[in-house]
Amino acid sequence: MAENEAGTDNSMASISNNGDKPVVFDGVQVSKGKARTGTNSLLLQGTSAVMTNMRFSDNFATIGASTIKFEGAYPPEYTGTQPSLTITNSTFESSQYNTLGLKQIFGAYLHISYSAKAKSTDYFGPKIMV
């Protein structure tokens, strides 16, 4: 994906999935995306995702996360499967503003096993696994 542009948020995609099955990405290249007045290349809301061999480069956001915003949707008392994000063998480079952002996390976790060239990352929220 290249040079896709959103007037507000999500120059790549917004995904919200109430199920337990993770969304699977493999070998996707996302470059020069622009969230004109907001955040993100990719917004994940209450959604688990597994990413391998990804490359995010030169993405732009006015505020927040330039590349991925990961929002948990479930309150602490929820006993079902919490959303998770696993990123393996991927690169984040030359993006403006924070590369990853977490918001409204209640038990959801982030797992990055290998990420190279990340110039700027900002993780916040509980139960984060890196």
Added chain:
Amino acid sequence: MIRQKQIKDPNYSGPPVEHAAISIDTVETDKSARYFFEFRNYSYTAPTTTAPADAYRKPSQFAHFKNVTVSNIDFNRQVHDIPRAGSFIRIMQSNLLLDDVRASNISSKANGAFLQVLDTLDKGAKVEIVPNATSISITNSIFSGCTSNVGGVIYYENKEPKNAQSMTISNVQFMSNYANSSAVMYIEAAN
């Protein structure tokens, strides 16, 4: 100009089908109606009051688009001063295969300039939901210059939990698409 050729594909090599797949090999247009293609319940035959839920389902039916080039469509029509923006394809509870599609410069003020996926076609419609009725496969394709409100290329809103869903996108390029929100795709699914 609208020139459209719809045939039964004699060279179809995808999953086995009980009914003929749909193949569009030539689409040239500079203007269209609200939706160029619409599929309702293209994965099963109509239920009866006595049949069990799976008895009438025919999951091997697919709407199959292969080697389609479509460009320069503006869906932003006004009918009696009412906006009638639409999409190139709209489906509900259908199985859709897109292979070797080239879509460029498709514009809509609605959601998903190329593809809209909905659980019900009409707000408030009383539609019986059948299980396992929606799947989408997009392969070997390029989408560029598509513009819409939400989900520049694809808008997927299927929140019916009984309707098991899948979407696979492989070897596809999305370039220079635009939306007010979610420039390439918006997905809100139940499972």
